[in-house]
Amino acid sequence: MAKHHVQTTINGDPIEFLCDTEETLLDVLRNQLNMTGTKEGCSTGDCGACSVTVDNRLVCSCLMLGVEANGKKIGTIEGLASGDKLHPLQQKFLEHAALQCGVCTPGFLVASKALLEKNSNPTETEVRYWLAGNLCRCTGYDKIVRAVMDAAHEIRSA
């Protein structure tokens, strides 16, 4: 079957790719564009490891087709750090030891960034509610929530 030609912007860069209809955006990112920061946990929308933003909306890339991304602005974990400088969220995840195996971490970071862009001063409840779509089976959520609260504080006072 003919491949589809898709034009997108990923983390600010114009990116074109060819994909089969049945490739998800997650497949395309990982297998074609070598952007393996975005993880596959469940592939059914349950875990949030594959979280990316599409036109600034946080979504699960495992439940979106690559072809559906045509003309859209995608944001992935690779867009968080600037060069060697970690994003404050990444830095705080390290400081708070908010990860163990790390498979869920990119999803949490992308989701947390989307939250802080909407709400720079979330309450703990708001953080927990927002991150309900991201599952972690190692760390427990307390350290993650604390890291996000701390990063929010740092970004506000920067």
Place this chain on the structure above:
Amino acid sequence: MTSPPFRYARATSVDNAIAKGICNGSAFIAGGTDLLQLWKAGVTAPAEVVDISRLPLSEIDCSNDTLTIGALARLSSVAAHRDVAMHHPLIADTILASASGQIRNMATVGGNLLQRTRCVYFRGQDVPCNKRQPGSGCGARDGVSRQAALFGTSAACVATNASDLAVVLIALDAEINIQGGAGARRVCLSELYRLPGDTPAQDTTLVAGDLITGVIVRNVARFAGRMTYLKVRDRASFEFAVVSVAAALHIENGVIVESRLVAGGIAPLPWRLTQSETMLLGKVPSDAVFVAAGDLAIQGAQPLSENGFKIELLRNSVFRALQTIGGAS
């Protein structure tokens, strides 16, 4: 990738979508959150996926106590809409109690109403399921039946409908606009769903090519301040309902003059508790009256081996929902 390939076409207009949708083996994709899951699980294998997500059907408008929601409005956009949050908090709250932020950003209203059952046999492989594979038997009936329905079941299928929004919209007498090969029509949302009977593969009354274009909710001001959706689930967020109850009361001079009670998680479609509704009419709200409404709600329940607990849960949920909204104002 083991799931079968399909063709992809982006619908250019509503008419174009309908023309493509009528073709054998085609399936609309809106948010894709259910369709792609089912495709990955091997439950559905469309020959062509018709992308309707870019059609101009995502407007949300609220005026003169009439709310219209385009079928392609994302759940998160509906919940965040100022007028919905202000005038239809029940709808906003119900959406925010559904799925996760990520899924709500993708999922559309039309897709939510058409999502298929969460029955584990239906979504599983190599297990019998008459809905997935007609004639193969019903795995749930004599197997893991915790999820199964109490009402409206048939020998062929005991699955429940999983949409939270549908329960609330039916309580509010919502209508839907449909366009299809035979033209446009408007029906009550309750007429969208059908009982399984001998043909559980068919969930709805839609025919090939039918496109839901919007949802209309009218005249709910009479229930203002007296509407609630109680969702009982296995964990506090990001989970489907085990049992849920949408309740609305219109109270005048201390007497109930109108009531709506619809339950989720216990039937193949949002289950209107007509007996309880009728009994409440003319009554002065009290715990005793609400207990009686709960008792009536469970009459005729047909439990299987593992879902009997839902009977008491339903009775108590009806009571609690009514108690929440039925107090003196």
